[in-house]
Amino acid sequence: MSAYHEIFLKTAKPFDEVIEDVSEAVGVELASEPSSNAVLLYRAVTDSSVIEVESSHAYEDDYGIEFSSLPILITVRDLDSDKDREESTARSLMQVLANDGGYAGLLVFDLKRRLAEI
Structure with missing residues (x-):
């Protein structure tokens, strides 16, 4: 199984607004x-990455990471x-979302290593 950089988020924003924010952040609709x-799945391909946003996930809390409290999943694949x-793409996307406000979340690698938090 491949390991990717993933952002787990929570927000009070409606999911369609999350999709708009991510689209704006990566520069591709x-x-x-x-x-x-029943999971809503959205995808964009940039010059170097595939960005996938899912409205929910089934990951359980593990490695000290509370995945269950962060229902939205963004996967970045180079x-x-x-x-x-x-990682740079994922960190940049996370920073834009942090600057937008209204998001809390974690950037993790391989579902095991916590890299950043907003």
């Missing part, structure tokens, strides 16, 4: 993708598997 369950660039 996120498009709705079919999902096999198209060339460049983990340094992937």
Whole structure:
């Protein structure tokens, strides 16, 4: 299984506003993708990354990280598997969301390592 940089968020904003904020932050409009369950899934492809936003996830609290309290999941995948660039992209996206306000969350790598918090 591949390891990615992921942002887990909570907010009082409606999910469509979260999608707008993420789209603006990455400079590409996120498009709705079919999902096999009740989770809303949106995806955008930039020059170097795939950004996926899910309205919920099933991760349980683990490694001292309270995933269950942060229902929105943003996965950043670098198209060339460049983990340094992937982390930089995720940190930049998280910083924009922090500056927008109304978000609390964590940036993690491989669902095990906490890297940053807003």
